[in-house]
Amino acid sequence: MAPKVPNVLLNNGENMPIIGLGTWNSPPGEVTQAVCDAIDAGYRSIDCAHVYENEHEIGDALSAKIKEGVVTRKEMFITSKLWNTFHRPDLVRGALETTLKNLQISYLDLYLIHWPFALKEGGDLLPQDEQGNPLYSYADFVDTWKEMEKAVDDGLTKSIGISNFNKQQTQKILSHCRIPPAVQQIECHPYLTQRKLSEFCKSKGITVTAYSPLGSPKRPWVTADDVVLLEDPKIIALTTKYKKNAAQILIRYQIQRGHVVIPKSVTKSRIISNFDVFDFSLTDDDVAVLDSFDCNGRICPLTTYKSHPDWPFNDEY
Numbered sequence: 001m002a003p004k005v006p007n008v009l010l011n012n013g014e015n016m017p018i019i020g021l022g023t024w025n026s027p028p029g030e031v032t033q034a035v036c037d038a039i040d041a042g043y044r045s046i047d048c049a050h051v052y053e054n055e056h057e058i059g060d061a062l063s064a065k066i067k068e069g070v071v072t073r074k075e076m077f078i079t080s081k082l083w084n085t086f087h088r089p090d091l092v093r094g095a096l097e098t099t100l101k102n103l104q105i106s107y108l109d110l111y112l113i114h115w116p117f118a119l120k121e122g123g124d125l126l127p128q129d130e131q132g133n134p135l136y137s138y139a140d141f142v143d144t145w146k147e148m149e150k151a152v153d154d155g156l157t158k159s160i161g162i163s164n165f166n167k168q169q170t171q172k173i174l175s176h177c178r179i180p181p182a183v184q185q186i187e188c189h190p191y192l193t194q195r196k197l198s199e200f201c202k203s204k205g206i207t208v209t210a211y212s213p214l215g216s217p218k219r220p221w222v223t224a225d226d227v228v229l230l231e232d233p234k235i236i237a238l239t240t241k242y243k244k245n246a247a248q249i250l251i252r253y254q255i256q257r258g259h260v261v262i263p264k265s266v267t268k269s270r271i272i273s274n275f276d277v278f279d280f281s282l283t284d285d286d287v288a289v290l291d292s293f294d295c296n297g298r299i300c301p302l303t304t305y306k307s308h309p310d311w312p313f314n315d316e317y
Helices: 031-041 055-067 089-103 141-153 167-176 195-203 233-242 246-256 268-275 284-291
Strands: 007-009 015-017 045-047 077-082 108-113 157-163 183-187 207-211
Touching: 015 077, 031 055, 031 268, 055 089, 077 089, 077 183, 089 108, 089 141, 108 141, 108 183, 141 157, 141 167, 157 167, 167 195, 183 195, 195 207, 233 246, 233 284, 246 268, 246 284
Parallel strands: 045 077, 077 108, 108 157, 157 183, 183 207
Antiparallel strands: 007 015
8 A cells, every 4th residue: 555645735725745746748649547656656746847848748637536436636735837938928828728628637736837938939848940940928927927826816826936937036036926826836956955045945944845856867958967966976875775776765855854755656566666766764864964965966957048137046046
C-alpha cells in the first residue's frame, strides 16, 4: 500500500501534497502511462503546463483513473501554468479554458504564471522573427495577475501562483494583488538552493515548489561536459549511509526544507521509488552538506530572452 503523502497548507486554506509528478519533457506517447502509474503508486498531485504540449495525454490518464474508481477528482491536485504568449489580459481566460478542456476537468487546483516575461501573442509558443530572434510582448504581469484572480472568482481554479519570479517581481505582485500568490514554483536543487528566495517567499506566506529537483539530467540542451547532480560523489556517499538512491536523497532534501517537490519520470520503477521517501530523514548535518553545494548552477536560465525587461535572472535572487 502506498504511503499517505503529507500536505502543505497553502495561504488560502487549501491543501497541496508535498510531492507530485512533474511532466515537463515527458515524451509524447509515454506521459499517459506515466500519470496512470503515478496515481496507482499513490501520487495525488500532477504538475502540468500548456507549453509542455502533453496536457491532452495527461487528461486521458486522469479520466481513465477517475472512471476506474482509483481516485476521485477531489482527491487529485492538478497544477497548470499560463504560457508567456497568453499574458495579455484578454487571453488569460481562454488559455485556462483550453488547459481545462485538454485535461478533461472543470477546474484546476493551482494555476501559475509560468514566467514573468511575455512573448508575442497569436502565433507560435516560441515566436521568432526571420533571423531567429525572439519576439516579445510587453504585457504587464500585474495586469495578467488581475485576470488570474478573476479565474479564482469564477471557480476555474482554486489557487493561483507564480513561477520563476524573482524577489522584486514577487513583491510587485504582492503590492498590487487582491489574492496573494499561494505558490511560487522555482528551479531548486543542491547546485541552486535558492535559499534567499525561498526564505523571502516563506516570510510572505508563499509556498515554494521545487522543480528540476534531480538536476534535470535529460533536459534537451544537456551537453557531455555538464555535471550530473545524481552522480555527485558526496550524494553517492549519502546513498550508502541511508540505503536510498540519489534521487530519493535529493527529493527528501526538498521535503525537509518545507518545499513541495515535483520530480519527473516516465519510468514506472523510478516513479515508484521517487515516492518512497517517507521512511527516512536526513540529519541536519547532511542537509547542511547538501546546502553547501550551491554554486548558482541554474539549468533553466532561458537566456534567449535575456533582453526582455521582465527576464527574472538579472537580480541577485
